[in-house]
Amino acid sequence: MFSSGSREKAVAEYYKLQATEYHHKYYSKDSESDILIKPEAELLQSTFRGLDVLEIACGTGFWTGIAANSANSVLGTDVNPSMIAEAKTRLFHLPNVSFSVSDAYDLQNVPEGFTGAFAVLFWCHIPRQRIREFLTLLHRKLAPGAPVVFIDQLEDSDSQTHCTDLCGNRIAQRRACGEEFSIIKNVPDKEQLFEHLNHFAENIQYKVYSGGYWSVSCVTREHCSIL
Numbered sequence: 001m002f003s004s005g006s007r008e009k010a011v012a013e014y015y016k017l018q019a020t021e022y023h024h025k026y027y028s029k030d031s032e033s034d035i036l037i038k039p040e041a042e043l044l045q046s047t048f049r050g051l052d053v054l055e056i057a058c059g060t061g062f063w064t065g066i067a068a069n070s071a072n073s074v075l076g077t078d079v080n081p082s083m084i085a086e087a088k089t090r091l092f093h094l095p096n097v098s099f100s101v102s103d104a105y106d107l108q109n110v111p112e113g114f115t116g117a118f119a120v121l122f123w124c125h126i127p128r129q130r131i132r133e134f135l136t137l138l139h140r141k142l143a144p145g146a147p148v149v150f151i152d153q154l155e156d157s158d159s160q161t162h163c164t165d166l167c168g169n170r171i172a173q174r175r176a177c178g179e180e181f182s183i184i185k186n187v188p189d190k191e192q193l194f195e196h197l198n199h200f201a202e203n204i205q206y207k208v209y210s211g212g213y214w215s216v217s218c219v220t221r222e223h224c225s226i227l
C-alpha cells in the first residue's frame with residue numbers, strides 16, 4: 001500500500017521523465033490556434049487581463065504563454081526543474097513571464113499578493129485528502145478577490161482500467177521511459193468542486209467543453225475558512 005506522499009512523488013517523477021517529449025506529444029505546432037482549446041484559452045485571457053498571475057504546475061508553459069497574452073505578468077511554477085527548463089526555452093522571448101521551481105504542496109519561494117491564479121491538468125493529480133491543504137496554501141499567495149481558474153480533463157480513454165484507493169482517489173497505470181507508475185487521476189464532479197472551493201472562493205462557475213475538458217472559475221474570499 002502506497003502512502004499518499006508516494007502518490008504525489010509518483011506524479012512528479014512520471015512527468016519529470018517526460019519533460020523533453022511532453023510538449024511535442026500533447027501540443028501540436030498549431031495548438032494555439034486550435035479550435036478545440038479556444039474556449040479554454042479565451043477563459044484564461046479574459047479572466048487574467050492586466051493581472052499578476054501565479055500558475056501552478058505549468059509544465060512546458062503552453063498555457064503560461066496563452067495567459068501571458070493578456071496578463072500583466074505570469075509566474076509559472078512546477079515541481080520539476082526539467083519542465084521549467086523546457087518552458088524557459090519556449091517562452092524566453094516573453095518579458096512578462098518568469099518561472100520558479102516550486103512544489104504545489106509547499107509553494108516555498110513563491111511571493112504573496114498575486115491578483116490571479118490558475119492550473120491546467122493538475123487538479124486531477126491532487127489527492128482528495130490534500131485538496132484543502134493545497135487550496136489553503138494557494139489562498140495565502142493571493143490577494144482577496146483574485147480570480148482563480150482550474151482546467152482539467154473529463155474521462156481518460158482508459159478510465160475503465162483505473163482502480164480506486166482507500167481515500168477514493170482513482171489510480172491510473174502509466175509508463176514513462178520504461179518505468180511503471182501508479183498515479184492519481186481524479187475526475188471531480190461539479191458538486192465536489194463546489195464543496196471544496198466554497199470555503200476558498202465565491203462566484204464559482206463550472207463549465208464543460210466539447211473537447212473533453214472542464215473548467216471551474218471563482219474569486220478568492222477575503223478569508224479562507226478551510227482549515
Ligand SMILES: C[S@@+](CC[C@H](N)C(=O)[O-])C[C@H]1O[C@@H](n2cnc3c(N)ncnc32)[C@H](O)[C@@H]1O
Pocket residue numbers: 008011012015016056057058059060061062063077078079080083102103104105119120121122
Ligand atoms: C499534466 S502536466 C500539466 C502541465 C501543464 N499545466 C499543461 O497543461 O501542459 C502536470 C504537471 O504537474 C507537475 N507537477 C506534478 N506534481 C507537482 C507538484 N507537487 N507541484 C507542482 N507541479 C507538479 C508536473 O511536473 C507536470 O508539469
